[in-house]
Amino acid sequence: MQKNSGKLILIVDDSKDNQDLLKLVLVSKGYSVHCASNGQEALVMLFELSILPDLILLDAKMPVMDGYEFRAQQKKLARIKDIPVVVMTGDSDTNMGRDMDEPSGVLIKPLQMKSIIEVISSHL
Numbered sequence: 001m002q003k004n005s006g007k008l009i010l011i012v013d014d015s016k017d018n019q020d021l022l023k024l025v026l027v028s029k030g031y032s033v034h035c036a037s038n039g040q041e042a043l044v045m046l047f048e049l050s051i052l053p054d055l056i057l058l059d060a061k062m063p064v065m066d067g068y069e070f071r072a073q074q075k076k077l078a079r080i081k082d083i084p085v086v087v088m089t090g091d092s093d094t095n096m097g098r099d100m101d102e103p104s105g106v107l108i109k110p111l112q113m114k115s116i117i118e119v120i121s122s123h124l
Contacts, residue, residue, distance in 0.1 A: 009026055009056070010042060011023065011033060012035075012056060013058075019037075025116065043065075043077075057086050057116075057120075058087050059088050060089040061089070068100065084104040084123050086119055087100050105123065107119060
């Protein structure tokens, strides 16, 4: 059994390719993974799950509900407000931390697998 066994990560990204790649890497490191294609889908999933994720990897820009709106909704909902979030973005926005309500971390795309694992490990 790997040391990350039991740790659940929710990937919220509109790119199926990004979801598949992240899931492949994270599962190989012993994490359990759920995926959602936008913030709205993620919110529904978070209320249906009996076990909440230990961490959310959140894309900033998505259709239907983007990462900014997801974070605003997350902070209002007691059940999920304390789940740490690492934002993934292609923007080099220096205000990302403030604009995303102080996420646990920010990863700049294109994603580097070593950086992803380091950031996740530091927050779990």
